[in-house]
Amino acid sequence: MFTPTSSEFMALCREQVCFLTRGLGAASSVVYLSDRPFDGEAGKFVPVAIEPETGTHWSEHREAIELPQGKHHSLEAALLLPASLDRALSTDDFDRPDEERRVWLEGYQIVRPLTHEEAILGFLVTRRQDRPWIDREREQIEGVARTLALACILDRRAQWWKDSYGQQQQLHDRQRDLFDNLLHQLRNPLSALKIFGKLLLKRLKPGDTSQNFVQNILRESEHIQELLQQFDRVMDESPAGRLLPGEVREIATVVTPAEEPISLPAAGDRVESIALASILEPAIASARAIADDRQLQLYDRVPLDLPLVRANPLALREVVDNLIDNALKYTPAGGCICIEAGMEAGTEDAPFSTRSLLLAISDTGLGIPPEDLEHLFERRYRGVQAQGDIPGTGLGLAIVQNSLTQMGGSIEVFSPPRHPWPNPNFPASLSRGTTFVVRLPVSQA
Structure with missing residues (x-):
């Protein structure tokens, strides 16, 4: 050549x-x-x-x-x-x-x-x-x-x-993206840990000797959160961190094979037949405690007789956690969140290779402007939320889409909400809120 x-x-x-x-x-x-x-x-x-x-x-x-x-x-x-x-x-x-x-x-x-x-x-x-x-x-x-x-x-x-520099820069960018993914995923369980600690502290009686232990847990959780914020500041101050989406470096053009999506370690490995309920049950339990603390109503409709799906357990858990965390974060007090699962309409009697199981997570929150919908799964894109007071990195939905793609699944977003099945908890004429619909391949096992 x-x-x-x-x-x-x-x-x-x-x-x-x-x-x-x-x-x-x-x-x-x-x-x-x-x-x-x-x-x-x-x-x-x-x-x-x-x-x-x-x-x-x-x-x-x-x-x-x-x-x-x-x-x-x-x-x-x-x-x-x-x-x-x-x-x-x-x-x-x-x-x-x-x-x-x-x-x-x-x-x-x-x-x-x-x-x-x-x-x-x-x-x-x-x-x-x-x-x-x-x-x-x-x-x-x-x-x-x-x-x-x-x-x-x-x-x-x-x-x-020039080519070597370009390749090294691409490697650096991929490592940076993976590091950002890990930090982002660390925030979700940390936030849940802090909320559970606060709920536990409220339930303890005055003078209970366990109060000191719970307060220590909360204090260390705050410390970890401060460290994560310092990581963010350091990364944003680096030359690579200051580049915004769409900006181009003045380097040689390097022709390389199409890159695989950035995902967390093991996200695309060990795809197996699993029950969706085994992933949803602990996630819903944690979300319910957080919803109660934030004065939100949380409904779930997950049938026990659903077929198994083909997925990676760790990656699917991150998908569920990210979507539920977004619903909790962007729904104001007094709002509703609904988590539903079921077979996609019209595929119940289809061959296993074409069957899909749907997971729908809906909320009555702020909703998503039409101009933001087409960019919603781009890394670091926050759209109108970037001008709001709710913190975020714009990474969660990109991680969700990449993980689902590697598992053979997909995701759609609707704002106002659009439910795959009739939902008595959400009025049909609801003009605000969002529904994320995850499509997972049904296992043939």
Whole structure:
């Protein structure tokens, strides 16, 4: 595969072949570069600069060529110019017998390989037909070849360093995203731990010796939360952290395979048949305690006879925790939250490979503006909530979508709420609130 060259190197090549024409009277010159410049093999050669540069010549002769067999000194007698140039330069000399034509070419054509540490980078071909080259001119052409070889090495090294930097930057970004994911996921259980500690402290009678232990738990929880906030500040102050979504770094373009979504460790591993209720029951129990503390009504409708789903238990738990946490966070006091699960309508009798189980989490909270819906699953996107007082990172829903995609599931969002099944706890005409619908593949086991 031919390695792209910089515009600066291309300009240098053009200037050098123009010098051969204007300064030394060359009738035609071509610079070829190898498609395998650093592996010690000659490979094929692609023309990158040609003089005279006419549209016909350039467009018809960009195909790669191979060196003829033999040592370098035999190249002088090879027909290495594009065929159209050979025809344009043909004289009676080309009608001579092969041996006489070879002698003529060796006098009128010069071929100089562009080499570095025994690797062939390319070669320079220049020819004229009115007179043979003299020694002084040959020395000048040698200088042009050395200049091109050195410039090619510097250009390829610069490109390699740019590509290497770009790859390192991509690796850094992926590590940063994973670190952000871990910090984000740590906040959910920490918030629950603080709320449970406060609820427990309220239930203890005055003078109970357990109060000191609970207060210590709360104090250390606050300390951990402060440390997490410091992490956020440090990351935001770094050059990478200050970049906003959509901003572009001025680095070399690196062509790499499509990257897999950033997810937590083991999020895509160990997909197995599990009961959705085993994930929902502890999550609902924790959410109910938090909802009571925040004066929210929480309803759940999770049938016990649901089929198993194919999912990763750890990843699915994070999906459920993130969605429930959002419902709790963005629903004001007096609101309602409903967690429902069931078969997708119309798939009950379908083949197992096409059956889906739905999980719907609805709330009567602030809702999502239409202009934010299409960007809701982008990393760090918070939309209108970024101007509000409710803290957030804009990572949770991106983590949810990536995890579900890796498990073969999907997610949809509706605002105002739209329920997969009739729901007596939510009026059909509700104009505020949100419903997230998770679709999971049913296990065939």
